[in-house]
Amino acid sequence: MEQTGGGGSAASQKTATLTDNETGDQLELPVLEGSLGPRVYDIRKLHGQTGAFTYDPGFTSTGSCASAITFIDGEKGQLLHRGYSIEELAENSDFMEVCYLLLHGELPTREEKAEFESAITYHSMLHEQMLYFFRGFRRDAHPMAVMVGAVGALSAFYHDSTDITDPHQRMVASHRMISKMPTIAAMAYKFSVGQPFIYPRNDLSYAENFLYMTFAVPTEEYTISPTLARAMDRIFILHADHEQNASTSTVRIAGSSGANPFACIAAGIASLWGPAHGGANQAVLEMLEEIGHKDRIPEFLERAKDKNDPFRLMGFGHRVYKNYDPRAQVLRQSAHEVLDELGKRDDPLLDLAMELERIALEDDYFVERKLFPNVDFYSGIILKAMGFPRSMFTVLFALARTVGWVAQWKEMIEDPGQRISRPRQLYTGYGPRPYVPLDQR
Ligand code: ACO
Numbered sequence: 001m002e003q004t005g006g007g008g009s010a011a012s013q014k015t016a017t018l019t020d021n022e023t024g025d026q027l028e029l030p031v032l033e034g035s036l037g038p039r040v041y042d043i044r045k046l047h048g049q050t051g052a053f054t055y056d057p058g059f060t061s062t063g064s065c066a067s068a069i070t071f072i073d074g075e076k077g078q079l080l081h082r083g084y085s086i087e088e089l090a091e092n093s094d095f096m097e098v099c100y101l102l103l104h105g106e107l108p109t110r111e112e113k114a115e116f117e118s119a120i121t122y123h124s125m126l127h128e129q130m131l132y133f134f135r136g137f138r139r140d141a142h143p144m145a146v147m148v149g150a151v152g153a154l155s156a157f158y159h160d161s162t163d164i165t166d167p168h169q170r171m172v173a174s175h176r177m178i179s180k181m182p183t184i185a186a187m188a189y190k191f192s193v194g195q196p197f198i199y200p201r202n203d204l205s206y207a208e209n210f211l212y213m214t215f216a217v218p219t220e221e222y223t224i225s226p227t228l229a230r231a232m233d234r235i236f237i238l239h240a241d242h243e244q245n246a247s248t249s250t251v252r253i254a255g256s257s258g259a260n261p262f263a264c265i266a267a268g269i270a271s272l273w274g275p276a277h278g279g280a281n282q283a284v285l286e287m288l289e290e291i292g293h294k295d296r297i298p299e300f301l302e303r304a305k306d307k308n309d310p311f312r313l314m315g316f317g318h319r320v321y322k323n324y325d326p327r328a329q330v331l332r333q334s335a336h337e338v339l340d341e342l343g344k345r346d347d348p349l350l351d352l353a354m355e356l357e358r359i360a361l362e363d364d365y366f367v368e369r370k371l372f373p374n375v376d377f378y379s380g381i382i383l384k385a386m387g388f389p390r391s392m393f394t395v396l397f398a399l400a401r402t403v404g405w406v407a408q409w410k411e412m413i414e415d416p417g418q419r420i421s422r423p424r425q426l427y428t429g430y431g432p433r434p435y436v437p438l439d440q441r
Pocket residue numbers: 275276277278280304305311312313314315316317318319320369371374375376
């Protein structure tokens with residue numbers, strides 16, 4: 001493809017010419033430019049004008065929407081929310097502020113922040129009848145299975161916020177999901193360990209409330225460590241949004257049909273569950289335990305490099321980052337703070353993780369493929385130290401990512417050009433053939 005045309009912005013007349021070398025047909029494609037990031041060939045008219053489709057399974061070269069929420073430069077290892085770097089937000093902000101920023105586009109004033117926090121706080125209780133849902137699951141159900149079910153069920157309880165054409169209802173649904181997710185996550189945990197559910201408390205911050213509902217028991221006072229609450233809040237910030245990843249795209253695709261927001265977020269949770277996405281933090285810990293000792297690192301690195309072995313180095317590599325994931329940098333630091341606070345400074349898994357990281361980053365295979373630690377590499381170690389069982393790791397990711405899903409869903413619904421997402425395919429099956437009756441097969 002040859003690029004033609006002069007300078008300018010998205011509205012300018014830059015074009016690229018696509019030539020079909022077999023037929024000689026040519027098509028002028030507009031070239032769009034975002035405020036940051038690479039230029040984009042606009043192929044929306046391709047099918048209408050040529051009858052052809054593009055082929056991009058895995059969407060490695062496809063921009064599925066225009067969005068003003070999050071920007072990632074994978075080469076630089078840069079992540080911005082509404083223009084603010086993730087490092088600065090993790091250092092100076094808090095999760096409620098980041099939620100407001102993602103939803104509304106700007107950092108809140110003092111009054112806006114207080115009002116937002118109050119709205120989130122006062123929606124944190126679940127409809128009491130939701131408890132029957134939890135009780136209907138097997139005790140050993142994975143908490144992600146419980147979460148997918150419980151969040152989907154919210155649409156059966158909150159009918160007054162499922163009309164997606166009403167901006168007020170959209171906002172109430174957004175607040176409800178951000179607010180109720182910690183309650184659902186904590187209840188999923190309590191149910192799995194057979195402890196009584198702990199109701200939310202309005203005098204606690206978002207992160208404190210979640211720790212309280214998860215770890216408190218009715219028989220004794222629960223003291224919340226400020227260091228752990230801060231670490232929890234930071235983990236929430238680092239997972240809040242990440243552009244058009246698999247689960248966010250799932251939410252957008254589900255929402256593009258006009259489905260209610262609770263159902264869309266349940267779809268996002270299902271997508272996040274897989275080990276190639278949000279399930280990786282659990283997989284990292286399992287891998288570190290399997291490796292067991294620094295001496296065995298070379299053996300596992302060889303397995304990760306062997307194409308005949310399905311083993312991959314979990315927590316390494318990313319579709320977009322071809323540099324250190326900036327969230328992993330922050331979490332590496334947090335891991336030390338949390339383990340210090342808990343008196344677990346000499347945690348063998350953290351030692352093993354750092355040694356594995358050091359060796360992998362010097363290994364040609366990982367260097368050539370630009371495989372760096374991602375956000376999941378250190379989060380499992382922190383969460384384990386804080387007392388969360390492995391099965392809860394992805395649940396925590398879902399809890400934090402809810403605001404990103406909701407913000408992206410809202411942005412899509414509010415886009416006047418929004419249409420149902422309906423990709424096409426490269427068909428490789430049979431052509432038309434006559435039906436064969438059962439007795440002739
Ligand atoms: N270990 C060993 N080799 C790897 C790894 C890994 N973790 N990741 C990628 N590679 C290799 C691939 O085998 C491939 O090698 P090749 O070019 O010789 O065939 C090359 O690096 C490119 O990898 P792809 O699979 O094409 O990259 P893709 O963008 O499709 O996958 C993914 C990205 C799924 C994250 C992958 O790196 C992976 O499976 N990592 C481990 C799981 C993980 O940590 N997931 C969390 C992602 S972050 C998140 O969801 C929050």
